Amino acid sequence: MARIQLHDVTKSYGDINVLRDITLDIEDGEFIVLVGPSGCGKSTLLRMIAGLEPISGGEFLIDGIRMNDVRPRDRDIAMVFQSYALYPHMDVARNMGFSMEIRGEAVETRRSKVAAAAETLGLSKLTSRLPKALSGGQRQRVAMGRAIVRDPRAFLFDEPLSNLDAALRVEMRLEIARLHQKLGATMIYVTHDQVEALTLADRIVVLQGGDIQQVGSPLELYSRPANKFVAQFIGSPTMNVVPVKVDQSGVTLGACRLDLPSLSLPFDAAELGIRPEHMDVVAPEGAMLQATADVVEHLGSDTNIYANVTGIGPMMVRVHGNIPARSGDVLGLNIQLENAHIFAKDGAALRTSARQAA
DSSP: OEEEEEEEEEEEEEEEEEEEEEEEEEOOOOOEEEEEESSHHHHHHHHHHHTTTTOOEEEEEETTTEESSSSSSSSSSEEEEOOOOOOOTSSHHHHHHHHHHHHTTOOOHHHHHHHHHHHHTOOOGGGOOGGGGSHHHHHHHHHHHHTTTOOOOOOEEESSSTHHHHHHHHHHHHHHHHHHHHHOEEEEEEEOHHHHHHOOOOOOEEEEEEEEEEEOOHHHHSOOSSSSHHHSSSSSSSOOEEEOOOOOOOEETTTEEOTTTOOOTTOOEEEEEEGGGGGGEETTTSSSEEEEEEEEEEESEEEEEEEEEETTEEEEEEESSSOOOOTTTTTEEOOOOOEEEEOOSSBBBBBSSSSHHH
């Protein structure tokens, strides 16, 4: 396995800076997930680690050895791409072992490694099939097996599940989690799907515009985001963010004056963030906020309410369970102040927050 270190790594295409001063230490056996919007540089960073893109500046080390100019084949890293890229005329066993075949490894060695990888991935009964006789999830497992047989120091995954349907994504997500537990390998995984990130990662790296916004465990990013971007990117449905004004006489949320004498917010607070699941639906009388339900989604386990809040505007509320709300209903909403987030004008999270005061 491998410890991977990035020190002030940059990537430029002419005058265009794609990644700036990326510094990240990945421990041996750690599962790191890179997330961010399209164009943030997450796949480029993965390709630089693999050696498929040259590094413009900084240092990239594996186990303390500088790898900037080492050829991809000599880095001992295996990559699983979004496309399976299986050879259609080769069966599963030969697809998985082809890299060993072209390196001239002994037939018995190839068979042994392919059999072990197939057993790990639940492909033992499918090794004689051609790719056309496999489902999408099975093809992706073959692609993963092709990486496993190399016994690399680290695995790189570039959005490997994005071509699968919803059910297969869940199945393969579990397969990858089990694979990491079994192999204990260092893994770096790129995705735009935050559910994958939250369920798979030991730590998540949030990228935006070529910069790292925050690195932390899934629960840390959910509970203590460093800024408004991370707060709204992590968590589904996305966080509600409302302008807030604090003065000596109280708090104004949007255009709604709140009677909150016990709530001590910093005077530089500019916005209040409330996750949909951190708002309670109550009777309108005496509620903190008044709202009218616009669209109600009954999901069985949860109910999503898109509401028009008086003095504030559209907000989303998620309630656990199935509640008898309908479009047009007048609702009362209470904010769980202990779970609210406070942001400054520049979007930075303020540590003096409603959570500390509640």
